Amino acid sequence: MSETTAPLRVEDDGHVRLWTLDRPDQRNPVTGADMIEAIEAAVDAANDDAQDGSLRVVVLTGAGSAFSSGGDVKAMRRGDPPFGGPVSGSREGYRRGVQRIPTAMARLDVPVVAAVNGPAVGAGCDLALMCDLRVASTSAFFAESFVQLGIVPGDGGAWLLSRLLGPTRASEMVLTGDRVDAQQALDWGLVNAVAEPDELLEVARALAGRVAKNPPSAVRMAKSLLRDAPEVSLRASLETAAAMQAVAHTTADHREAVDALLERRPGTYTGR
Template sequence: MADFLRYEQQGHIVTLTMNEPERRNPLTGNSAVDDFLAAIARIRDDRSVRAVVLTGAGAAFSTGGNIRDMERQASGAVSGLEIRQDYRNGIQRLPLALFNLEVPVIAAVNGPAMGAGLDLACMCDIRIAAEQAQFAESFVKLGIIPGDGGAWLLPRVIGLSRAAEMTFTGTPIDARQALEWNLVSRVVPAEQLLPTALDIAARIAANPPHAVRMAKRLMREGMHSRLDTLLELSAGLQALSHQTADHREAVQAFLEKRQPVFTGQ
């Protein structure tokens, strides 16, 4: 794996660590997007992976865009058409890839998640925060907009009114307010952040992986589908589920009052 993103696997769980702490783990001006896309492709193709934990090295989760890139864009040295294409070929590839990854992803937010860093957390399925974490949809403070899908992601996580407040003011919120607003599902002391995330990942990984992946797909589709459309998709995926070896094992183990052993088949 390349320099920005550290890829570690233990059993069925992959931990991805953004590893540029001296610059607070920026998502532009480095290999971040390419590293994420390579990791996502690797996870997608590795059927042994059942859950992913994403976190940041150092004091920050991610503070988003690289200010030096913004300086170049603001200088007039590149055209608006070039900047548009840079977004489409760069950071905008990340939400499509990460949001649609069928393996569940847990964001373990260890510190500030600002701008694109907040939007990165919103691309994940579950967010837990250390007590010192902060969150800001801070683009407006730099005279720009969420160019990475944040205007689609954040309202679906916390609702339109609160998303509008965060987007229009750029004001950070702390971990406790993030919990109240359902941006995160847990707030824990810093030393418990990774153990908590890994415990959730282990409980996910203990289930039949096809059922978890299909359930995530249904939840993602449900964000923009009609009920009748989702029910039709559910019927098809359920038919596949009923024919799996792991489903048969789950039923048999329940009847025999023993722990099931799932093989991913």
């Protein structure tokens, strides 16, 4: 499948789907209604296509030189909603606007690899943090730059960074708004790998392929356990894992995986 849905381009390559933020002339802002709706629609389509195992991993990148500039600063200057107007209306604008992106990404069943091809700033940085794995170009940097504009992370950035990096480094990024380059991001554990610009998608696809080769239902359940881990007790997580494991033992893919291991051959999985 290959389909263009402005402002998000969607392309399939085997079990991996590529999402490309496709507003390069604007450095791929994500706060507009059209982008928010496109991401929600892409998540819903991915969840539908994951059910039979045909879709197993998503790679997310940006067109042009930037991953995403985050919010539209010109719209902020004009005071366009939700950036201006009555406080109550602005608050509701965030709830009904950009905050729909973390909500959508949180319900995505398959893992997402962010291929961060350039600057990931503000809400664009947060979008990368919403992904499960990240590969950064050497030309990329991450900036939780909200305070430098006199605002706060309005789409979950403080929560995402604290969960990913811990309070000390999250505080440094959120309270200074300073850039973190690709190498520092790797050292901090913000990204899984760094690649030269012309090799970025190849490296991201290779990482996606390492995920996609595994039984897809087990991968989706494992992602669910990881996603919920910071918010539940060990006891609750163990109970969920036991229930998932009982289901996993009944699948044809589990039996195929065991046979393939004992027979020393690659497994062939169908999602059943």
